Amino acid sequence: MESGGAMRHASLPGWLLIAALALLLLLPAAGRAQSGMLCDVCGTRLTGPTFETVSRDEEARRIVVCEACTHIPTRCFLCGLPVHHGFRELGDGRVLCEHDIPRGVLDPATAMEVFLSLKPELFSMFRDLGVLPDRNITLRLVDQRELQSVFSNTPGVHPDVSLQGLTRSRPAGRGVWEHEIFLCSGLTRQRLAAVAPHEFTHAWVRENTPRDRKLDADTEEGFCELAAFQLMTERGQEWERRQILANTYTRGKIGVLVKVSDDYQFHRVAAWIKGGVDATLESDRPDRLIAMKTAKVPSGFLVEARTRVPDTLVLKGLSGSGAHRFALINDATLAAGEQARVRVGDSNVVVRCEEIRQASAVVRVAGSPGSLELQLTPRPASP
Ligand SMILES: [Zn+2]
Ligand SMILES: [Zn+2]
Ligand SMILES: [Zn+2]
Incomplete structure (x- = not known):
């Protein structure tokens, strides 16, 4: 005008x-x-x-x-x-x-819908990169006052992008983690779709870096921003991409990581986060990306995790009741109608859960013609 x-x-x-x-x-x-x-x-x-x-x-x-x-x-x-x-x-x-008013997301169901819509893209980005946080994530839509209070009461966490999100992870025993992802209410769906991948990536970092992996805090933030940047690129969200690059809170690490990711691909950067030698990457030495603690498998934790993964699809358990039943298939928990990448031996297959029965689950593996009924593995009888 x-x-x-x-x-x-x-x-x-x-x-x-x-x-x-x-x-x-x-x-x-x-x-x-x-x-x-x-x-x-x-x-x-x-x-x-x-x-x-x-x-x-x-x-x-x-x-x-x-x-x-x-x-x-x-x-x-x-x-x-x-x-x-x-x-x-x-x-x-x-x-x-x-x-x-109609653009700001204020109800948790919409936030969850945005988050779930990101999962296939996130799972594909982190394919073959270890454990994917999934059902052990609780999503919470909170206002900035609550976000500030969680931040103040949790040592070691750092609020993201002017207090738009935060992730709190805690070990729940036996190598299992629980993550709470807090997203700020009132953001647009598009902004939530950029903040949520950042938070998901924090959960991924917690699950997949061994205890002795020393990672500089700004570099972890930069990597979480890189994941969001990558996803926004795939979605063609130019404005969000520019926001991520313009943000100064990673103290320049996003710029370094975007450059390294352009040269070596996101996958290599993620593998470096898991098992790299250095705590950070500098713009003058992007080649340090190839310095890994071990040549193939980055961490002892991963070796342990992998040995627990079966070579075929195994229904390890059924949980929930009524319309909310879940099948634990290898490392993934699925409800009827859901699909996920499930780890089988050293790789992943996309499995769709078609039906959950009394003591079995009917699944379909992507690319294969028919369905498969997985029977619950009988527990060894107690002595
Ligand atoms: Zn006026
Ligand atoms: Zn306005
Ligand atoms: Zn962060």
């Missing part, structure tokens, strides 16, 4: 014209109202000077406002524009403008 030019200048004395031009230079976005124009924020008819402003989100909406509205301190959390009426205040004091 163009704001109107001031046509009265021609009749003004020269010095006043110069003064007026100087004022226009000071306020480059200012103009004068055309008759009948309304302020895009308060809706009143524009009579005096007008100001053009642009939203800071990917929509880059241009609006024209009255002078009074430029002084409104309350700004929409998503677009950064002043709000006047019809906005929604969130529990932590943030507000969404009328335009952005």
Whole structure:
């Protein structure tokens, strides 16, 4: 939208014209109202000077406002524009403008839907790279106040991208981890789809790096951003890609890792995260990526984990009840209708669970013509 030019200048004395031009230079976005124009924020008819402003989100909406509205301190959390009426205040004091209320994700079901939609892409990115966190992730959609409180009460965690997400992982015994991924409410679906892969990657790092792997904190953050960047690239989300690159909170590590990933591929960077010798990678020595503690299998933990994986598909257990039953097949837990990459020996197969029966599960392996009924492995009788 163009704001109107001031046509009265021609009749003004020269010095006043110069003064007026100087004022226009000071306020480059200012103009004068055309008759009948309304302020895009308060809706009143524009009579005096007008100001053009642009939203800071990917929509880059241009609006024209009255002078009074430029002084409104309350700004929409998503677009950064002043709000006047019809906005929604969130529990932590943030507000969404009328335009952005439908765009901000406020219900956990939608956040879960966004997260689940990312899983096939994440699983494919981390294919053959060890354990994939799956059902041991609990997703929580919280406001910034709650996010801040989790952050303050959890030593060692670091809030991500101006407090938009956080992951808390804890060992639950016998090499098993439990992860809580906290995502900030009110973000757009598109932003959630960039924050969630970052958090998933923290969970992956916890599961797949041995205890003696020393990894620099900014480098871990950079790697989580790299995973998000990779996924946004696959989805063609140019704006999100630019946000990730512009973010300074990895102190430059994202730039180094994007470059290394371009040269050597994401898979190699992930393998280095698991078993590299150095704690970080520097831009002048990207070749240090090939310095691995062991040539083939990066960690003792992984060797142990792998020996526990059967060479065929094995139904190891059934859990839940009624409509919420799950089948534990090798290393994956599946409900009827779900599919996942399941580790078999040294590789993965995509398995779809078609039905869960009393003591068996019917599955279909991608690429094979028929279904397969896996019987529950009988437990050895107790002595
Ligand atoms: Zn106004
Ligand atoms: Zn807004
Ligand atoms: Zn992080």
